Each structure stands twice: as structure tokens, then as C-alpha cells.
Amino acid sequence: MAQPDWDLETVSGDMSPIDENKKPETRVYQVLNQIPRGKVASYGQVAALAGMPSHSRLVGRILSNLPRGTRLPWHRVINSQGRITNPDPARQLARLEEEGITLIDGRVSLKTYGWQP
DNA sequence: TCCATGACACTAG
């Protein structure tokens, strides 16, 4: 089959509130789509907003399994210290800078770019 | 089943 069975690759920003009934990945995807351009959120923040506090590591695992070519803004997720913990930091850094987010000493200022839902 | 690992968070010093 040519297309993967991911149906949320192209979802737009106007998603409905988090659906508790759906799978964890789906809920995480919905949260990702809420993060506005030019802002960032921590793994723990995404987990909490997805309705599963204390599952920050799970969020990281889900992001690592995103299909190649996804349109989800995975690059807007960083750790609570403002650091990029992605195995391939160069790509994420490029994407963040593309949105006007600048890093200082390898760190994003959550005070400036942190997303406040 | 135990143990190690991981795109984490939080606190103490």
C-alpha cells in the first residue's frame, strides 16, 4: 500500500477537544496541533494536556515513532529545561529557527517561547 | 520475571 494508515498527518489546527476515548497517540497528535507556530511545549506539558500526566516519556516515544513526512509540529516539543533531546537535533533546530525561535547556549527560553494554552 | 533503556520531570545542593 502506498499510504500509511495515519489519518492525522494532515489535520488542521481546529481540532476538537481531546478525546479521552482515543488512543494515546491520537491524543498526543491532537495536542501537538494546538501548539502555535513560534511556540514550544515540554513533553510533560503535552502529556498532561493529552490527559495522561506523568507519561512524558511516553510522549517522547510516540514522537520517535511518527511516520516520516508527518506534518505534525513535533519540533515544537522540547524538554522542561528548554533543551532539544531529539536524537537528531540538527533537524529540529533548523525547524525552530525557521519559526523565529532562537536558542541561547543550546537552550530555548521557555519564558519567551513557552506555550501558554 | 528481572533488568536495562529512553525525544522526561522534579528537587536538592
Added chain:
DNA sequence: CCTAGTGCCATGG
């Protein structure tokens, strides 16, 4: 502000 230690939880060997 930075590092270490500890807590967490899903996975995989």
C-alpha cells in the same frame, strides 16, 4: 545556573 539523584512508565531482551 548547573549537576546528580530519584521517580516514572512503557518496551524489549
